[in-house]
Amino acid sequence: MRRFRIFTAIVAASALVLTGCGTADSPKTATPGASGALTPIKLQLQWFYQAQFAGYIAAVDQGFYQEQGLDVQLLEGGTDIVPQTALAQGKADYAIAWVPKALASREQGAGITDVGQIFGRSGTYQVAWKDSGITSAAQLKGKKVGNWGFGNEFELFAGMTKAGLDPGKDVTLTQQQFDMQALLKREIDAAQAMSYNEYAQLLEAKNPKTGKLYTADDFSIIDWKKEGSAMLQDAVWANTEKLSDPAYQQQTVKFLTATIKGWAFCRDNAEKCRDLVVAKGSKLGKSHQLWQMNEVNKLIWPATGGIGVVDEAAWKQTVDISMTTKNQTGDTVLKKTPEGLAYTNDYINQAITAAKSAGVDVNGTSFAPATVTLQEGGA
Template sequence: MKIRRWYWPAVALVAFAGLVFASLGIAKPAPQAGAVTQATKVTLQLKWVTQAQFAGYYAAKAKGYYTAAGLDVNIKPGGPDITPEQVVASGQAEFGIDWLPSLLSSRDKGSDLVNIAQVYTRSGMTELTWKDSGIDTIAKMRGKKVGNWLFGNEFELFAALVKNGMDPTKNKGVTIVQQPFSMDLFLQRKIDSASAMTYNELAQVLESKNPKTGKLYQLSDLNVIRMESVGTGMLEDGVFVRGDWIKDSKNQATAKKFLEASFRGWIFCRDNLAECTSIVLKNSPILGKGHQTWQMNEVNALIWPSKQGIGVMDQRAFTRTASISRQFGVIKKLPSGAFRSDLAKAAVKALKAKGQDAVGAKWRKASVKVTAGGK
């Protein structure tokens, strides 16, 4: 093999430099480590489409909180044909977001999924009826057409109906109508009652024009029956993972980092409603600025204040959700091992050490103006 002529002088120079460093007692400069550490890639499967319901996660990504934690987070929107539990159980995502009753139902059927953070501390589920219908209680829904989206969203409503002597699973005493993901059936009065989240479908009704007046509908036109008020409110959006995945210590460290960054995103959204709404809008939600602003405000109300720190499961609330689920047939037996709070507590502790308010005791809802069509 030929050796280029400049090679031998170069070797001699390197050797000479080594002798000089050695004679002077100076260590040779160590090679620099790579400036960029490989980020841990994880996927988060949302319960539903892009909207302010998930603003904290989008904020954590946009503000660089995930990156700072060494994470590369892929946020996957959900939809009517996507079940987060199935996505996570199959290994297509490390983290999922869904309501606790849906998670418990999945576990009851044999899945190995574990809630590691309960972000929403109270239920946003309601049933809407028209004020002039006279249907202002669950009991008065007997013999009526009651709408719900189903696909795991029905448990709070079904529990309330069973509590009042009806069997929605067999259409006994009430007729369940599968509600589309719009409020058209309700606005057209084709159903007597419609399921509505405080942060979404309620706003859709208020953003619609009353054909009789030509003006937007008002809260005074509606009966808003909250599942919390009828005693069947259940815990909703929480973060879950596979049980076998979280047993690994490396994955526990990843999960703790993910939760800390996500919680910081939610804290940002609590304290910066307008900017956080803008972050959501940059991710192309279906509905506009007015609707997302309303939603951000109402979602904050389901999280804050968080007495034990954001994401830490309230044992009493969990027990209530599990008991109602069992009493009304959502699950066959009371669950064990369905959640763990150590990772959320560790994340909250880390945030507090960095001066972050993870409780939000002084938070108050803002006044948000309803806009036509949510624009």
């Protein structure tokens, strides 16, 4: 996912710096800055290379950042990397982070602003075996419920709270690994999963009784979007203090313009982007990455207000859940309403205008998800 340390652990971590040099099939002509050179940019990702970040990988590969006069270097994430902290400490120029965790970092002093809400929808599920009878948050009562922790659990807790359950008393919470083995072995009754990653791992696993892969009919899904407890996830964050600098403002618009092109490219060329991600060194297989690309596109497209625009209602719901939902120890993500410039649509709207002028479909109204056939182990 994309997952990083618990929202209270705002600790500096050194990033593994991997160069995102363009390898476009048809390199674009760069638009250099006044000095004739491209402006170097570092983008800190949340997690290891996977299709969750395909739009940024494609924007590098296809030369979209170079068109804007930018030389973008992608910094791969990992378990000990907090993207928003790397941004706040000047180790990156922009970062990809989930909104509630980034807001928690802001509350503790990180000067960061959401300038592009790329994922307009949450991709978090709670998955159970179909024969368990669990189809809603209310039915988790008395069950053994897995979650990753590290601040990823608040949609689950909000859903249970909304259903009248006390997350600290009415269920047995279990620290879940970043895979689905505990559910497959029936060690837990319900497991946390991203629609684009861990859920696919279930469908890539072989049923030992039949020798065939499991299917969606073997499982039931609690989708927090339907339960009303979804929170905003992947966003592009910028340095708040630097946003007072006109040069950084212009750079941000250019960066977002190229990013929009990258995600539109992956919407229209899912298999090509799958290949780019695999070539980047992802440990996940081709069918898994194609599934992930397809599911990630669902979280972005269609984008009614334009890709990356922060929806006020979704933002408010995320903040409300962050302030009111308690975890098993009684802690909330936020203690108060975010202060200052927590988000702005100024730069993404300028980028949308620029992308539209270049002929890019920024809404994806006609986007239709594909049907992806998974292979064993995601091969």
